[in-house]
Amino acid sequence: MSPVHELSIMQSIFDIVIDNAAKHRLRTITKINIVAGEISGVEPAALDFAFDYFAQGSLAEGAEFTVTQVPVTGRCIRCGELLKGIVNLNCQCKEGPEYEMLTGNELYVNTVTGEREE
Incomplete structure (x- = not known):
C-alpha cells in the first residue's frame, strides 16, 4: 500500500x-489503540508515520499509538474445521477451498484513553 492510503485511513x-x-x-488523549487484521490492507509502520503527522497540534499530540494485529482465521463451511493463517485456508477434508472468514480483515479503533476536563 502507498503511504497516501494510510494517511487517508488515519484521517478517518x-x-x-x-x-x-x-x-x-477529554482535554488530552494519552493512548490510542487500533485493531488491524493481517489482511486489512494497512501497514502498521505507515500508520505510525501517519499518526505522528495528524497528532501534531491535536489533543493526541504525545499520545501512545499502538496497533494490535489480528491473524487470519477461517472456518471450513463443509466440515467446520478452524483454519489459521493466510497459507492454511485449505481444509483437510479436501472438499475445496470454501471457508468463512472469521478474523484478519478488521480495522477499527479499539480504545482511546485520555484525561477529562474538570
Whole structure:
C-alpha cells in the first residue's frame, strides 16, 4: 500500500477519535489503540508515520499509538474445521477451498484513553 492510503485511513481514525474525545470531554488523549487484521490492507509502520503527522497540534499530540494485529482465521463451511493463517485456508477434508472468514480483515479503533476536563 502507498503511504497516501494510510494517511487517508488515519484521517478517518482521527475523525472518530476526536469526535469521541469531544463527546467524553477529554482535554488530552494519552493512548490510542487500533485493531488491524493481517489482511486489512494497512501497514502498521505507515500508520505510525501517519499518526505522528495528524497528532501534531491535536489533543493526541504525545499520545501512545499502538496497533494490535489480528491473524487470519477461517472456518471450513463443509466440515467446520478452524483454519489459521493466510497459507492454511485449505481444509483437510479436501472438499475445496470454501471457508468463512472469521478474523484478519478488521480495522477499527479499539480504545482511546485520555484525561477529562474538570
